[in-house]
Amino acid sequence: MDAPTRRRLLAATGSSIAVLAGCFTESGSDAPELATPADAPDEDWSVPDWRPADAVPSEDDVEATTVVSDLAIPWDLTFADGDAFVTERDGGVRRFDAGALADDSGLGPADGETILESGSLPDRASPGEGGTLGVAVHSDFPDTPDLFVYYTADDGVVSNRVVRYDIESGDLETVLEGIPGASIHNGGRIAFGPDDALWVLTGDAREPALTQDPGSRAGAVLRVTPEGEPHPENPDWGDDGDRRTYALGHRNPQGLDFTPRGTPILAEHGPGARDELSVLRPGGNYGWDIVRGGPDDSEYENYDDYEAATPPVVNTGPGTTWAPSGLAFYDDDAIGPWANAVLVCGLASSALYVVGLTPPDESDGSADDGGAADTREGDSGVRYDADWLDDRFTATVHRLFAGEWGRLRHVEPGPDGSLYLLTSNRDGRADGPFPRANDDRIVRLDPR
Template sequence: MNACTRRRLLAAVGLSIAIAGCSTGSEPDARELATPESVPDDDWSTPEWRPGEGTPAEDDVVATTVVAGLEVPWDLAFADGDAFVTERDGGVRRFDASALAEDAALGPDGGETVLPGDALPNRSAPGEGGTLGVAVHPDYPDPAAVFVYYTVDENGIGNRLVRYDLEADDLEPVLEGIPGASIHNGGRIAFGPEGALWVLTGDADDPALAQDPGSRAGAVLRIAPDGDPHPRNPDWGADGDRRTYTLGHRNPQGIDFTPQGRPVIAEHGPSARDEVSVLRPGGNYGWDIVRGGPDDSEYGSYDAYDDAAPPVVNTGPGTTMAPSGIAFADDAVGFWENRLLVAGLASSALHVVTLSPDAGDDGDDGDGAANGGDESGVRYDAPWLDDRFTATVNTLFDGAFGRLRHVEPGPDGSLYLLTSNRDGRASGAFPREGDDRIIRLEAANS
C-alpha cells in the first residue's frame, strides 16, 4: 500500500528534496511493516458533506446529569427506545431512552440490569479490562440481540465478543482469541455500513503483535454478526486473519462513520502522540514502528515508510487527548453538524474535530483555507498527515466533568457523555459525589 500524499509531494518539491517512492524522512530501520497480499478497491471520493459553519462552543449546549452513581461506565448504545450501558466492573444495564431525554439525576436503579457481570463466563477486570463495548443488532428488537466485548481470564488474560439474546436469555460466543492484558485491550464495537460489525482491539501490552496479521491484536476487525470475516476484507496471506481490516494500532477505543460511510477511529498514543484516522482498507497505521513526523526522534516517521497509512491527526509528543469513544455528529445534531466528537480521558475534555477536504485538492477558496469549518482551534495539516482532510480541533469542557470515556448521539438529537472518574485515574476535584455519570448535552436553543 502506497500512502504517498499530495502534501508530501508538494513539500518535497518545495524543499527541492530528491525523493524516491515518496520517502522524504530518515531511512527506515530493519523492521518492515506488514502489508496485505490484496486489498479491495478503495472507493474513496471527495465527500459531498461538509462540516457546519462557525466555531463549536460550550454555550451551544446545556449540560444535564441524567444518571448518577454508575460504576465506571464504558459504552452506550441506543436502539428502538432502549439505551444500553456497560459498566467496566459489572455488566449491561438498560435504560428507557425517553427517560434519558427528559429526566435528570436518575440513579442506576432507574435502569435494569439485563446482563449481570457474573453471567459473562470467565469475565475479569484487570486494570483497564472488564466489560467494555456494547452494540445492538441493526434489526433490534427483532432479533433482541446485543453484542458485548469483555475481558476474560481463562489460562491467561484475553478478550471475547459475545451475542446476548434478551428474550431467550441466551449467550453465545461470536469471536474469541483476542489477546488481552491489564492495559491496551481496545474494546469498542459498532455496527457500520451493510450491517457489518466493527471491533477494535489493542496491542495487549505487546507492541509487536500489532504488526502480526494473524494475531487479532492492535487491529480493526470487520466481521459479520456471526463472527465470520466480511467478504470484502483485505487478504493478509495464509497466516493472516481475514477479519482484519487494518492493523498497526496501539490502543484504539473509538470508532464511528462519516456520512460517506468511511470508518473513523481514535487511538491512544505513547506519551501523547494520540491519533485520529480515516481508515483505508488494508492500511497499516504503523505501530510500533511508526508514530509521528520527521521531527519526532523517538519513533519512525510516516513520511519514511511508503507502506504506512498516515492519520489525519497526530497530537505529537507534547499534547494528549487520551481519546476514547467518538461520535460523528450528523445533521440530527445540528449545532455541531458533521463534526467528529472525541471523548478525552487524561485531557478531561470533549474535543470537536472539524474535518474539511484538503485545501490543496478541491477546497481552496483562494486564501489557503479549506471550505467548511473555521480557522480557530489547533489545525493539523503537516505534509506527512493524511491529505484527504485538514483537521481542526477545538477543546470544550476542559476539566468540567472530569475524565470522559464516551460520547454518543441519542435519538432525541442530544449528545450523551459518559464520565470515568471512578476508574482509579482521576485527580484533583474528581471523583465527585454522584460520579460516575451520564450527562446529556442538548442544544441551548431547543
C-alpha cells in the same frame, strides 16, 4: 475529481510496495517490517459531499444536565428502539428507557434494569483497564433482539471476547475470541457499521510487536459478520493472516464511528501523547509500534519514511495528550455549529474535542496553523495540516468543557439530537477534584 491520496501518488510515480504480508516494505535494507495485505480492496476514494458546519463550536451551543449518577465506571452506551444500553466496566449491562434519559434528570442505577449480569459472562475478569467494555445491538434490532458485548476474560490466560446475547431468550454465545488481553491496552469498542458488519477494536495487550503480525488479533480493526466470520470484502493478509482484519498497526484504539458515506473513523491512544485520529483505509497499516510521528519526532519513525504506513489526520505530537476514547460523527443539525463534526472524548485531558474535517483545498485558513504537534488554542481552533498527515483532510480542532466533568469515556448521539457523555472518574486514573460525589455519571447535552 478524486483527492490525491498518498497511495495514489505512490502508484502514479511507479513506486513499488511489497504486497506480501510481513515483507520488508521500506527502501532501506535494515528498516523494520510493516505488514501489508497480499490483496487489499480498492478504496474508491472521492471527495465527500458532507462538510462540517461553517461556524465555531462553543460550550454555549448546548445546555448540560446530569441525567444518571452513581454508575460503576460506565464504558459504552448505545441507543436502539426506545432503549439505552450501558456497560459498566466492573459490572454488566444496564438498560434505561431512552425517553427517560431524554426528559428526566437525577436518575440512578436503580432506574435502569440490569439485563446482563457480569457473572453471566463466562470467565469474565477486570484486570486493570479490562472488564465489560463495548456494547452494540444487531443492525436488525429489535427484529433480531441480539446484544453484542466485548469483555475481558481470564481462563488461565487473559484475553478478550465478543459474545452475542439474545435479550428475549437469554441465550448467550461467543462469536469472537482469541483477542489478546492484559491489564492495559485492551481496545474494546464495537459497533455495527452501515454495511451491517460488526466492527471490533482491539489493543496491543502490552505486546506491541503483535500489531505487525497479520495473524494476530491484537492492535487491529476487525470486521466480521454477526456470527464472527470474516466479512467477505476484507483484505487478504496472506496464508498466515486473519481474514477478519480490516486494518492493523494500532496501539490502543477506543473510538469508532462512521461518516455519512460509511467510512470508518478511529481514535487511539498514543505513546507519550502522540494520540491519533484516523480516517481508515481498507488494508491500512497504521504503523505501531514502529512509526508514530513526523520528521521532528526524535523517538519514533516518520510516516513519510515508510511507504506502507498509513498516516492519520491528527497526531497530537509528543507535547499534547488527549487520551482519546469514544467518538461520534455528529450528523444531526440540532446543534448547528457541531453538525458533521467528529466528537472525541478525552480521558487524561478531561475534555471534549470537536473536530471538523475538510478537504485541504477548502480550508479557510482561519484556524491557528498548529501543524501536527502544536496545541495553541484560540477561538478559531487548532489546524492539523502537516505534509506527512493524511492528505485527504485538514482537521480543525476545538477543545470544549476542559475539566468540567473529569475524564470523559464516550459520547453518543441520542435519537432526539442531544448528545450523551459518559464520565470515567472512578477508574483509578482521576486526579484533582475528581471523583466527585455521585460520579460516575451520564451527562446530556441539549441544543440551546
